[in-house]
Amino acid sequence: MHWLLWSVVIITVLMTTTAWALWLERKLAARMGSRLGPTMVGRHGLLQPIADLLKLLQKEDILPEAADGALFNLAPILTAVFAIATVAVVPFGEGVIAADLDIGVLWVLAFGGLMVIPVWMAGWASNNKFALLGGMRAVAQAVSYEVPLVLASMVPVILAGSMSMTDIVHYQQQHSWIALWPTLPGLPAFLLFLLASLAESNRIPFDIPEAESELVAGVSTEYTGMKFGLFYMAEYIHTLVSSAIGAALFLGGWSGPFAPGLHWMLLKTLGLFVFIYVVRWTLLRFRQDQLMRLAWVWLVPMGLVLVFMAAVVVVWGGA
Amino acid sequence: MMQVAFGLVAACLLLAALFSIGSKNLVHGVLWLGATLAMTAVLYLMLDAPFLAGIQLLLYVGGVMTLMVFGVMLTRRHADLAVLREQRRKSRGAFVAAALFGTLAGATVTTPGLDAPAAGSATTVELGRALLTEHLLAFEVVSVLLLGALIGSVVLARKRDFGATR
Incomplete structure (x- = not known):
């Protein structure tokens, strides 16, 4: 029953963290724009996420007349389920993991890839031009960036010789962070992973499926109340989990001196999370064709070279 | 259960x-x-x-x-x-489906040793090793086949492309 307990604990902690990650992002965005951000509800606006949630729950639930009802309702649920499913294999510490699967990395990649289906479903079921365009863009982007993401994740897998998250962290405890050494496939692979997971979770500069200045709100145009809330939450969970996976695969996971492992894991995860949001509020949005060119002309060949290098390091450098 | x-x-x-x-x-x-x-x-x-x-x-x-x-x-x-x-193609479709099912079911039932318990589940490492040693030929044949399909689809798509531009 140990895994059941951890599942409940981890999901609860994740939901709470997501709420305050939202607060963190709003504060960060505000400070970067010389604003104050939320200040009214609670000290420093710390209770703002609760107020937001209560507001979302009270909103009217609107189902557009021409929408495909079943798919319209199913899409936000599936998005949230797939986002939460990836948390199962995130190692927060020695043994603090909901399911230490033999195929941990594959599991994350599979569910990350599935995320696009409910997004497209929402775009199609809304029966709205902007939503459909957003959905199409999401599909095109996911197909392109899934490939470099898989290739980048293969570098730690090849170096550690295992797809289990725990094994990869153990490997880094015995050697060093993969982002640091071996530097040549390690560091560029880490950067590639960050870029591709930015694209996977639809963050600026890769947020063309939503693109509020072009597409109203993209796939979530027709959604109201808590259904919109689920999309919003899933996006934040996905970003948080991507940060956690990046920390585990490339930054040594829970290993670190002085403090218990959980602190280090959370610190590294939050570090990557903040980095992603600094990028979001710094850069502009790419155009669709620029995005595709970047993925296929630069990132995919780069990923292939990095995987090859990792194999060379293992054969000639390692054992 | x-x-x-x-x-x-x-x-x-x-x-x-x-x-x-x-x-x-x-x-x-x-x-x-x-x-x-x-x-x-x-x-x-x-x-x-x-x-x-x-x-x-x-x-x-x-x-x-x-x-x-x-x-x-x-x-x-x-x-x-x-x-x-x-409607009129339904019976033909049903016939083909039934024939395929019969062939597969027959092959499954008549193959000996399928009901024996598996010798423990293979780990991903073992699976990879088996693919690149014991079953290397099959692995390579499949990859050549897939490469052929890939190039073929590109050729087919390009042909239409050229027609459109010229």
Whole structure:
């Protein structure tokens, strides 16, 4: 029953963290724009996420007349389920993991890839031009960036010789962070992973499926109340989990001196999370064709070279 | 316990497959196909093949589904995505399906040793090693076949492209 307990604990902690990650992002965005951000509800606006949630729950639930009802309702649920499913294999510490699967990395990649289906479903079921365009863009982007993401994740897998998250962290405890050494496939692979997971979770500069200045709100145009809330939450969970996976695969996971492992894991995860949001509020949005060119002309060949290098390091450098 | 679970999963799989071919709406059909493929992944999990299940989710549900969605969106206007169904071909289709089922079922039943318990589930490492040593030839033949298909599709697509530009 140990895994059941951890599942409940981890999901609860994740939901709470997501709420305050939202607060963190709003504060960060505000400070970067010389604003104050939320200040009214609670000290420093710390209770703002609760107020937001209560507001979302009270909103009217609107189902557009021409929408495909079943798919319209199913899409936000599936998005949230797939986002939460990836948390199962995130190692927060020695043994603090909901399911230490033999195929941990594959599991994350599979569910990350599935995320696009409910997004497209929402775009199609809304029966709205902007939503459909957003959905199409999401599909095109996911197909392109899934490939470099898989290739980048293969570098730690090849170096550690295992797809289990725990094994990869153990490997880094015995050697060093993969982002640091071996530097040549390690560091560029880490950067590639960050870029591709930015694209996977639809963050600026890769947020063309939503693109509020072009597409109203993209796939979530027709959604109201808590259904919109689920999309919003899933996006934040996905970003948080991507940060956690990046920390585990490339930054040594829970290993670190002085403090218990959980602190280090959370610190590294939050570090990557903040980095992603600094990028979001710094850069502009790419155009669709620029995005595709970047993925296929630069990132995919780069990923292939990095995987090859990792194999060379293992054969000639390692054992 | 396992039998009941298998029954449930198999029933869901068959239902999803039926909906997939039965739905008049092409988009619904594709999504039901996705459900069918996902249920197949669950079957793999129950057969102690987690790696295969992961690959099934990543490639079929994640990849192939996405491409099919693309195909559906590019074919014609979305407002009336209805599947044309011809009644008189139904019996022929049923015959082919029955023949295929009979062949597969016959092969499964007559192959000896299939009901023996598996010798423990293979880890991903063992699986990779087996693919690159014992089954290297089959592995390479399949990759050449896939490469051929890839190049072939590019050639076919390019030909139409050239026609359009010149």
